[in-house]
Amino acid sequence: MSSVEFKGVSKAFGRTVAVEQTDLVVQQGEFFSMLGPSGCGKSTTLRMLAGFLTPTTGRILVNGRDITDLPPEARGIGIVFQNYAIFPHMNVYDNIAFGLVERRQDKATIRRKVEAALEQVGLTGYGERFERELSGGQKQRVALARVLVIEPEILLLDEPLSALDKKMREEMKFWIKDIQKSIGITTVYVTHDQSEALTMSDRIAVMNEGRMLQVGTPVDIYEKPASRFIAEFIGDSNLLDVTVVKSNGTRCDVDLGDGLIVPAHVSDTVRLTPGSSAGLLIRPEMLRLAPALKGEGPRLTGKVVDRVYQGALRRYHVAAGRHELVVEVPNRPELSPLSPGAEVQLFWSEESGVAVP
Amino acid sequence: MSSAPQIEARRPIGVNAKHLRWLLVVPLTIFFVVFFVVPVGLIFATSFNPQTIGQVSVTWDLTLENYVRFFSRSNYLMAAGRSVLLATLVSLITLVIAYPMAFVIAKTENAARNTVLLILVLAAMQLDMVIRIYGMMVILGDNGLINQMLAALGITDPDQPVQFMYNFLGVILGLVQFSLPFMILTLVGVIRGINPSLEEAARSLGATPRRTFLRVTLPASLPGILSGSLLVFALSISSYIVPALMGGFRVGVLPIHIFQQVAEGARFQFGATIAVILFLISAGAVTVYLRVGARHSGGLA
Ligand SMILES: Nc1ncnc2c1ncn2[C@@H]1O[C@H](COP(=O)(O)OP(=O)(O)OP(=O)(O)O)[C@@H](O)[C@H]1O
C-alpha cells in the first residue's frame, strides 16, 4: 500500500525552481531517503510533505487521502529537524507532552505515554531537564520521542544527524533505524551523507537541482547508478571515458580506447545508444591488482603512480593509457605492497563494470 | 612558499593585539569612572549631608535627616508611588501596543517592506522629545485635532474639551509615544531570533497557529518582553521632560520633585536624596525583572 504519493509536485520560489515536477510513491513502512548535494531541494520536498510549504503544482496524498490543502497540524505527520527544535522554555517532559496536550488527552494518559516515550528513547529520569542541559544526542532523542508519542502516520527527518560528531552519528544511525523498524513507521529521511542513506534506507532517491535522478534500493543506487552524477556522488568511483559499442538492455560493450572492448552492465532505467560516449564506472574496491598477467575478465595494463597507506587498506593510483584509476587493496599480509613505478595488471569482474550516460 | 613569511609577520601583530585590548579598555574605564561612577558617587554622598540651601560641595558631616524627611512626608511617598505606577502602566501599555507591531515587522520576510516598516518606527526617534511633545500638543490639546473632531461630531461640548494633557493621562500618552520605538526594536530583535523551526515543530505536533503563538512564540519572546519593559520602565521613571511638558508640572513624579528641589530651591542635598531613592527603585525593578526572567526561562536569565 502506498503511504505517501507525490503527483506532479513542484515548487518554485519566485523564479527559482526548487523542486521540479516530481512523481513519487513511498510504501507503507518504508524507510525512504532523499539524498543530494546542498540546495538540491531535499528540504523543500520534505517541507511540502509536512505542510510548511504549498506546492506550486501537483497533489500530495497520504494513505490515499489528499492532504495538499491541509495545514500542518491536521496532517498527522511528525518531523524531526536538523537543530531538533526543542522548546527551550519547556523541560523534556513538557516537550514530549506537547502534542498530547494539543490532542486534549487527560493528564494520566499523558503521563503514561510520556514516561513510555522516555523509556523508549533511553532517557528515563530526564523529564525535568531543559534543552541546554542535554547533549546533542540526547536532544535528538527528545525530538524523536516528542514526535513518536503522537503516533504519526509518517515520520520525517531532515538531516537529523548532521549536528552530531562522527561517533555519535554512527551510533544514532543504527538506533534510529532500529526504532523505525520496530514500530514500522513510514519514514522519509533527508541527508546529504551517502553512507547514512546507504546504511539506513530501504530505498533512496538521489536528487540534484530539484530533480529526482534515480530512485532505487541502496544496492541499485551504488551498483547500478543511472548517471555519472550519481556514480560520483555515491561512494568513491573510477569513471573512465568510453564509447558505447553495442547495447542490449541491461548489458553493453564499451570501448576503452585503443580497441580495448569490455562488457559492462547498465541500469534498467537507462538506454545507451551505440556510438555515444559514456562513462565506465568501476569502484576502487572492485579492482584487483596483479604484477603479471593472470585471471580472467576485463583488464587494463598500467603503472603505479602513487600509493597511500590508510590502515585498513592501501590506495593505489594507477595510470593506464589515458585513464587514471584508484584501486583499493585490503591490507593483508599475502597482498604485498606495490611500489610506485611498478607495472601492473588491473582486473575486475564483468558484473562490477557499469556504463553510465 | 608564501606561508612562512606570513606566520612570521603575524607574531608581532598578536603581541600588539594584546596591547590594543588594553588601549581600548583603559579609555573606556576612564570614561565610565569620570562620567558615571564619580557623579553617582557624589550624589550618594551629597544625600547624606545635612540640607544646606545653596551648598553644592560634599562634606564629612553625615546624617540621615534627608531620608527621614523623605519617608515621613506623605507627598514624597505618594510621588514615589506615582512614579512607580506611571512607569508600570507605561511599560504595560507600550508592550501591548508594541508587541503586535513588532510581531508583524519580525515576520515580514520581504526585505523592502521590512525596511520601510523599520524606517517608520525609527522615524519616530529622529526628532527631539521636546519637538515631538509639541507635535502631540497639536493633536491632544484642548483645541487639538482630537477635541475639535469630537466637538464637530457632537460627542463632546466644545466648551468642555476632554483633558488629554496636563494630567496623568497626558504623561502616560507622552511616555508611551516616547517608549514605543525602544520597545518595538527590542521585541523585533527577539522575535526574529526565535528559531522558526520551533513554530513549525509546534504546528506539526498538532497546534493551531493561535495555540502555537500562545505556547511557543510568546513564551520564547519573554526575554524580549522583559528587557523591553525594563528599558521602558527605566526610561519612564526617570523622565523629566515628558511629565514637565505633558503633565504641566501638575503630575508630581520624582524627577519633577528633584528638579524643584535643585533648580528652584537650590536644595541639592534633598534633591540628591530623591535621586538616590529613584535610583534604588530602578535597581529594585531590575532585580525583580531578572528574577522573573530567570524563573520563566528555566533558570536562564
Ligand atoms: N523560502 C525560500 N525562498 C526562496 N528560495 C528558497 C527558499 N527555500 C529554499 N529555497 C531555494 O530552493 C533551493 C532548494 O533548497 P532546499 O532547502 O530544499 O535545499 P536542500 O536540498 O535541503 O539543501 P541543504 O542540504 O543545504 O539543506 C535552494 O536553491 C534554495 O536557495
Ligand SMILES: [Mg+2]
Ligand atoms: Mg535542507
